[in-house]
Amino acid sequence: MGALLTPAFGTVFWATVAFLTVLFILRKIAWGPILKALSDREESIANSLREAEKAREEMASLNSDNERLLQEARAKRDAMLKESKEIAEKIVSDAKADARDVAAKEIESARQAIETERKAAVAELKAEVAKLSVEIAERLLKEELADSDKQKNLVDKLINESTLS
Amino acid sequence: MIRHIARLIIVALVFAAPLAAISQHESHGDEHHGEQVQSDAHNSKHQEENNDSHEVAHEDPHGEHHEEKFVAGDFIMHHIADANEIHFFGDVSAPLPMIIYVEGRGLDVFMSSAFHGEHGGHGGHGPTHATGPSTGVEYTKDENGVSAHDEHGEVLSIWDISITKSVFGMLLILTLLIFMLRAAAKSYSRRPGKAPTGLANFLEPLVLFVRDDIAYPIIGKGKADKFVPFLLTTFFFIVGCNLLGLIPFAGGFNITGTLGVTIVLATLVFVITTINGNKHYWGHLVWPPGVPNLVKLIVVPIEIFGIFLKPTVLMIRLTANMSAGHIIILSFVSLIFIFNNSYGAAGGIGIGVFSTLFMIFMYFLELLVAFLQAYVFTLLAAIYFSEATQEPHH
Numbered sequence: 001m002g003a004l005l006t007p008a009f010g011t012v013f014w015a016t017v018a019f020l021t022v023l024f025i026l027r028k029i030a031w032g033p034i035l036k037a038l039s040d041r042e043e044s045i046a047n048s049l050r051e052a053e054k055a056r057e058e059m060a061s062l063n064s065d066n067e068r069l070l071q072e073a074r075a076k077r078d079a080m081l082k083e084s085k086e087i088a089e090k091i092v093s094d095a096k097a098d099a100r101d102v103a104a105k106e107i108e109s110a111r112q113a114i115e116t117e118r119k120a121a122v123a124e125l126k127a128e129v130a131k132l133s134v135e136i137a138e139r140l141l142k143e144e145l146a147d148s149d150k151q152k153n154l155v156d157k158l159i160n161e162s163t164l165s
Numbered sequence: 166m167i168r169h170i171a172r173l174i175i176v177a178l179v180f181a182a183p184l185a186a187i188s189q190h191e192s193h194g195d196e197h198h199g200e201q202v203q204s205d206a207h208n209s210k211h212q213e214e215n216n217d218s219h220e221v222a223h224e225d226p227h228g229e230h231h232e233e234k235f236v237a238g239d240f241i242m243h244h245i246a247d248a249n250e251i252h253f254f255g256d257v258s259a260p261l262p263m264i265i266y267v268e269g270r271g272l273d274v275f276m277s278s279a280f281h282g283e284h285g286g287h288g289g290h291g292p293t294h295a296t297g298p299s300t301g302v303e304y305t306k307d308e309n310g311v312s313a314h315d316e317h318g319e320v321l322s323i324w325d326i327s328i329t330k331s332v333f334g335m336l337l338i339l340t341l342l343i344f345m346l347r348a349a350a351k352s353y354s355r356r357p358g359k360a361p362t363g364l365a366n367f368l369e370p371l372v373l374f375v376r377d378d379i380a381y382p383i384i385g386k387g388k389a390d391k392f393v394p395f396l397l398t399t400f401f402f403i404v405g406c407n408l409l410g411l412i413p414f415a416g417g418f419n420i421t422g423t424l425g426v427t428i429v430l431a432t433l434v435f436v437i438t439t440i441n442g443n444k445h446y447w448g449h450l451v452w453p454p455g456v457p458n459l460v461k462l463i464v465v466p467i468e469i470f471g472i473f474l475k476p477t478v479l480m481i482r483l484t485a486n487m488s489a490g491h492i493i494i495l496s497f498v499s500l501i502f503i504f505n506n507s508y509g510a511a512g513g514i515g516i517g518v519f520s521t522l523f524m525i526f527m528y529f530l531e532l533l534v535a536f537l538q539a540y541v542f543t544l545l546a547a548i549y550f551s552e553a554t555q556e557p558h559h
Contacts, residue, residue: 008247008310010264010326011425015335019429022339023398030346031394034365034372037353044358 235506237499245491247423248330249277249306251416259416261333265297265304266324267313273297273304277327280306331426334418338405346401375400379544384551392550395437399430400543407487407535411528421538422488424480431480434546435473442553479545486538490531497524 141154252258260278267273280293292307302313302321313321328336349365356362361369375397380389406420420426448454450468453461497520505513 005424007423007425007428008329009324009425011247011329011331011423012429013326014328014332015426015429016432018332018336018339019398019402019433022343022402023395025343026346026398027394030343030350031397033350034346034353035376035393037350037357038369038373038376041358 235499235502237496237503240499240502241492241495243308244417244495245419245422245488246308247419247425249280249311249327251330251333253414253416261328261330263295263304263311263327264325265311265313265327267297267300267302268322268324270297270300270302270321273300273302280304330416330418331420331423334409334416334420335402335406335426338402338409338420342398342401342405371401371404372397375543379540379547383544383547384554388551388554389547392437392547395433396543396547399433399546400539403430403483403539403542404536407539408532410487410491411531411535417491419488419491422484422491424484427480427484430483430542431476434479434549435476438472438476438549438553441550443555445555445557446553475545475549479542483538483542486534490527490534494524494527494531497521497527 141151249263250258250260260276263273263275263277263279265273275295275298279295279298281295292305295304295306296302297304297313302315305312305314311323311325311327313323315321345364345368349361349368352361352363352365360366376389376393379400380393380396383389384392403421406418406426409415410418410420410422412418442450450472451465453464453468456464500520501513501517504516
């Protein structure tokens with residue numbers, strides 16, 4: 001019982017020597033490398049996680065970029081389509097307007113030509129009628145004016161007629 | 166992990182098997198035939214409860230030789246106390262080296278098998294004697310240890326640094342730790358940054374437990390690093406010693422139940438705490454701020470007493486807990502003998518079944534306690550270190 005409760009000198013001696021020696025040996029060959037390996041690994045895991053997170057964010061931003069580009073492209077396409085449609089419509093309407101103008105001008109010039117022709121024809125006709133009338137009058141006068149009464153009657157009659165018409 | 170435990174068990178078996186053969190051989194030669202029947206009754210029981218069989222077998226010849234009454238207290242104390250030989254079972258024990266320095270005479274180194282008693286008994290049962298091979302001093306060994314006297318019977322003062330059972334077990338565990346941990350460390354450098362395998366994989370949770378659950382949260386991450394190697398070594402050492410004490414047939418080691426071992430651990434905790442104590446720590450100890458002067462007269466001596474008390478309690482807790490586990494298991498073993506002596510073999514066997522069941526339960530409990538006490542010791546050491554290194558926070 002006494003031996004149990006009294007620390008023996010030899011045990012204390014060996015425990016001190018052995019424990020301290022092993023403590024220093026282990027610190028050198030085991031704890032140092034093991035703890036370093038553990039913290040290195042933890043760090044590398046943390047780094048990997050961080051990088052993965054970063055990559056994920058990059059992916060997300062890339063995706064949103066893509067989305068945005070697509071949106072822009074779509075908008076551009078729509079705009080282009082709209083524009084070309086407008087241009088086409090404008091071309092068509094311009095063409096129509098031009099055609100109308102041209103047609104109107106043609107018609108106008110045709111009408112003027114017709115008018116001119118008509119006037120010329122009327123003038124010619126008038127001249128012809130006048131010439132004919134003069135000839136007829138000449139002949140009639142030659143025949144009628146053989147006698148003076150008749151000449152007189154005729155003159156009167158002509159005068160009357162001309163004032164009336 | 167299972168592979169490593171299996172490996173350990175196989176090592177234990179390989180270690181124990183030849184000794185079992187020797188014991189068979191020796192016990193057949195030595196035993197008195199008159200007691201053979203009773204002995205056999207025990208032996209048949211040993212098969213089912215191999216953890217206590219060495220105590221049983223060991224007591225048999227003793228009882229036969231002296232016809233003494235079985236005294237459970239002596240039996241238990243003898244088994245948990247340190248010894249100069251590793252006693253396996255029966256009369257089988259391995260001698261250990263005796264290293265004794267006799268003042269004025271010189272150093273004696275011899276094996277403990279040189280000790281012989283008057284009636285051939287082994288350590289702890291009556292004094293045994295040996296003569297120092299180089300000094301010629303007469304050594305006497307009894308329950309209280311080794312003493313020396315010269316030719317005239319004059320008592321000489323000696324320094325006994327023999328490799329006792331506990332010292333041997335301690336050296337065994339420390340050597341084992343060096344090999345295991347070096348192997349683990351190598352496997353880390355072989356596969357940097359990879360997940361651990363094998364031994365490292367088995368040890369890593371324990372290492373991380375001490376670092377992340379004891380050192381870092383208690384001491385603080387920055388300051389803990391210089392204490393971590395000590396805490397780890399202490400933890401692994403205590404766990405190893407505790408577990409060694411639980412291996413049946415392996416000599417019934419009670420290393421962490423030996424005061425000489427725990428006092429060293431506690432002293433180291435005290436020394437490290439004292440060396441690392443900062444101004445804040447000592448200031449609060451010697452001149453606690455905000456305490457009336459009259460009260461200081463009471464508080465300061467208590468505080469100073471406390472710094473010695475803390476490691477002492479640490480020492481006593483570990484020693485008492487580990488010894489208690491052994492005492493309980495041995496008490497159940499003793500029950501078998503008490504009943505055997507009082508009611509004959511039938512009583513011994515009857516109570517043996519009951520005792521064995523309790524012992525199995527106690528073994529599991531002791532397995533838990535082996536880790537628990539290592540944890541408690543390490544945890545409290547960490548708390549003392551953190552107190553010593555705490556920065557003022559007001």
